[in-house]
Amino acid sequence: MIQPNTQCPCSSGKPFADCCDLYLSGKAYPNSAEILMRSRFSAFSTGNLPYLRKSWHPDTCPELVAGDLQTQWTRLEVIRSKQGLKKSVVEFRAWYLENDIEHSMHEVSLFKLYRKRWVYVEPISGWP
Incomplete structure (x- = not known):
């Protein structure tokens, strides 16, 4: 629990x-x-499974279980974001620990407005 x-x-x-x-x-x-991306990183970091489900587009949301959230995420860098009216893209790098060694993952993510709320859809290849 974060103070x-x-x-x-x-x-x-x-x-x-x-x-x-x-x-x-x-x-x-x-x-x-971008704010949704940051909040989703925090949800992964804190193990907030209900928030992740709520913020994921229902057509692409996998079956998540608590064991999926065991990774120790350490920091996030939003590289760039392009905010649109109905869809947006966020490029980020997220760091995590594995065997006490820090690694990173890089993703360009698609977000869409769904029922008047931003939701994560899926990773996309490259910057649009």
């Missing part, structure tokens, strides 16, 4: 309580794909 004054896992530099906790707790919903 409210701890820095947010999404690497925004803000306290968790003033950043992604607003979304993970249901007090607000992200109004852009």
Whole structure:
């Protein structure tokens, strides 16, 4: 459990309580794909499975179980984002620990407006 004054896992530099906790707790919903991306990283970091399901497009959401969230995510870098009216793209790099060695993954992600809320759809190849 992350303490409210701890820095947010999404690497925004803000306290968790003033950043992604607003979304993970249901007090607000992200109004852009980049903010959704950051909140999803925090959800992966904290093991918030219900939020991940809620923020994933139902057509592409896999069957997630708690064991899928064992990775220790350490930091996030949003490289660039392109906000559109109905679909958006976010390119990011996420770091994680495996056998006490830090590794990273790189993804360009597609987000769409679904029922008036931004949701993660899928990774795409390359920048549009």
